[in-house]
Amino acid sequence: MKLYGYFRSSASYRVRIALNLKGLAYDSVAVHLVKNGGEQLSASFRALNPEALVPALVDEHEGNEMALSQSLAIIEYLEEKYPASPLLPKNLLDRAHVRALALAIACDVHPLSNLRVLKYLTGTLGMSEEQKNTWYQHWCMTGLRALEEKIAADPRSGKFCYGDTPTLADCCLVPQIYNAQRFKCDLSSVPQLMRIHQNCMDLAAFDLAAPANQADAE
Amino acid sequence: MKLYGYFRSSASYRVRIALNLKGLAYDSVAVHLVKNGGEQLSASFRALNPEALVPALVDEHEGNEMALSQSLAIIEYLEEKYPASPLLPKNLLDRAHVRALALAIACDVHPLSNLRVLKYLTGTLGMSEEQKNTWYQHWCMTGLRALEEKIAADPRSGKFCYGDTPTLADCCLVPQIYNAQRFKCDLSSVPQLMRIHQNCMDLAAFDLAAPANQADAE
Structure with missing residues (x-):
């Protein structure tokens, strides 16, 4: 592949x-x-x-x-x-739960902070760097706080977003936290997500996938 | 339910x-x-x-x-x-294709035109109605034109986004076209999508789901 x-x-x-x-x-x-x-x-x-x-x-x-x-x-x-090494649970309701966590990031957080969107804000709309960063932080933290609330309230949450084995949800969470840190978001309001993030980064599968460890990293 | x-x-x-x-x-x-x-x-x-x-x-x-x-x-x-009445094909590559078409709308078009995003543009960022509409049209048509190109080039496209039976991709396409029409996008550059949209709207399943046919419609 x-x-x-x-x-x-x-x-x-x-x-x-x-x-x-x-x-x-x-x-x-x-x-x-x-x-x-x-x-x-x-x-x-x-x-x-x-x-x-x-x-x-x-x-x-x-x-x-x-x-x-x-x-x-x-x-x-x-x-x-x-x-x-399944990335989705077996039970249908749990599969829906994991997919919903992943989509909450993929649909409701990430698209608003895509490179092309940020470029449109500063280019076409003439926004300042500060306005762009405020935009980024607003949407990123709106989404992450909703996710934090969901994960804090759900008995299925564990060492990872769902249980004690990484799933599709963790595949989406970790890159979003990386992004949030790059844009200097204050992540102190999402302690559950940061705990899960750390558990993920302790695994080689996540660490080796990190941007800094890619051949094209700058 | x-x-x-x-x-x-x-x-x-x-x-x-x-x-x-x-x-x-x-x-x-x-x-x-x-x-x-x-x-x-x-x-x-x-x-x-x-x-x-x-x-x-x-x-x-x-x-x-x-x-x-x-x-x-x-x-x-x-x-x-x-x-x-499956909404995804059986073949793995075809399933990935249909899911990608759906996600191209759900992740790359729709999130940018969500009500809360448009409100942020005119509220917090003080954009004019015209700038808001230009934003909407820009992202909607960037996404729809990419989808048009993909569907026009793919031999699996048929009466619907994939073959001759509606799938998950059509479930996403039709609401996006409804939205695009509401925001007065010029849809003449996406003839394949408009043809598929019409084929969908000829079916009761799509027509009965239309906003105008809901009890809370205004």
Whole structure:
């Protein structure tokens, strides 16, 4: 498998964690989101993924190479193709719970702090760096505090977002905390999430997936 | 089952379509996102879903009521619990494709045009109505054009986003087109999506789920 990604991209980071948790080997192909006017916008990358977003996972199927996009769709694919070291629980309500935690980050937090969105704020809308950072912190912390409340209230929470084994939810949480720290969010109001984050970072699967440990890290 | 939603909420609309496509009966509970300072922010609704977002689906499980959140997690739950009239194909790569189409809307288009985001733009950031509408149209059409390109290029596209039976992708597409029309987006550049949208709206499952046909419609 080949993973087209960027060291700092949250969505790429999620897939790297999932691949590591499942013990699946893959080759990394760096797509630089800033250099060369954004390599994700190049014709060659758009041929792979017309959405012009990382990550894209290329897997072989009956001798053909198939490109998959969208981090959560890629992780669900890995889960279905390689069921060992499952990232979703068995029980249907618990699966829905874990997916909801993951989507609360993937849909309600991360899209608002995407590089292209921040660029639109400072470029097209002429917002200051300070307004951009306030925007980032507002949406990031609105989402993370809701998640904190949900996890604090749920008896299924454990060492990780769900129980004592990492799931899809942790694959999404860790990159979001990395991002939040980069944008200097005050994370003291989400102690449960920070506890889980630390438990994750103690595992090699998460550590090896971290932006600083990628070949394209700057 | 009880679906807490709002007639105009895209995410609620997605779940209504899925329930109808599967022929599942449900009771609607209206949560007005504007009146009373936003009923989704009330203590009673937050007890159900700390994220303070619609929809929430309440289902019975061993005599207890369980609340599920996040539209895509709810639809995956319905798919697993009620496999008849499947909303995902069988083949793993095709499942990943359909999920990626759905997520391209749910993660890359819809979050940027959420009511709370638009309010932040005009409120906190002091943007004009025109800037707000330009923002909406920019993100909506960036996402929809990428989707158009993907669907136009893919041999699996048919009467619907994938093949000739509606899937999870169509559950997400139709509410986004409704939203785009509301914000007066020029949809002439996405003819494949508009063709699929029409094919969906010809079906009772989609029509009955439309905002105008809800009890709380204004």
